[in-house]
Amino acid sequence: MATTDSGGGAGIQADLKTFAACSVYGVSVAVALTAQNTIQVRSIHPLPLDFVREQFEALDSDLRPTAAKTGMLLSAAHIEVVCDELGKRNWGPLVVDPVMVAKSGDRLLEEEAVETMRQELLPLALVVTPNWPEAATLSGLPVGDEAEAIRAGRFIGDLGVDFVVVKGGHSSGDPTDLVVHQGGGVTRLEGRRLPTRHTHGTGCTFSAAIAAHLARGQAPLDAIYEAKKYVTAAIAAAPGLGAGHGPLEHFPPGWPKGKP
8 A cells, every 4th residue: 555656666666576575476555646756756646535445445355465564645535545444354464654755855745644644544553664754753752863763663652553663764873773662662673874875765665575574474573674684685786776866676686585
């Protein structure tokens, strides 16, 4: 459940490539279409709400998922439809990537939709994957260091989320992702900052990889670990396309497992 990216680096296109790289079969529900590249989002075309519902019906009748993720959902009305449809169905654990702003700086979630996401979507999620600005917006708390990131993660967890992964890409040093467990415990996922501008779609890719590994039956923390390894490899192998924030390599060496 997300939006398309005509540049292929994020959104549904990145999700489907990630699912394939993680050895699961992916399906999709589109809520909007975008015209974008590595430099900018030129325009966004919301899809009719009844058509969004039709996609849920089509999948549920034939290709029912065993895990799900959301990405860019654009508006409060689209979030409400997604929540309503998910509430009717048993699609397994849900990963929410609370997409709000593109790497280019273009806004991808209407401001009035934040409260809808907070109150209706997050309580449905097993895992939520905000970066620092998203964690600040969802919690209403400042996030400028790891202690504040943990505090915001705990606030989001109190909305009913079992695992809040506050991603560390906006920190000043090497990125450390902080997995805040329900009850307040924290697992640190250390990372190394790679010298590259080709990071378009990292959030989509990370959350899709978590969902893929949950679909394969892995425990949540194991799925998060595997997704971290995968997205790091995808950034390291980025093909260097585009004049802006370029896409990742969604089939880096070793993915799918055993690829030379």
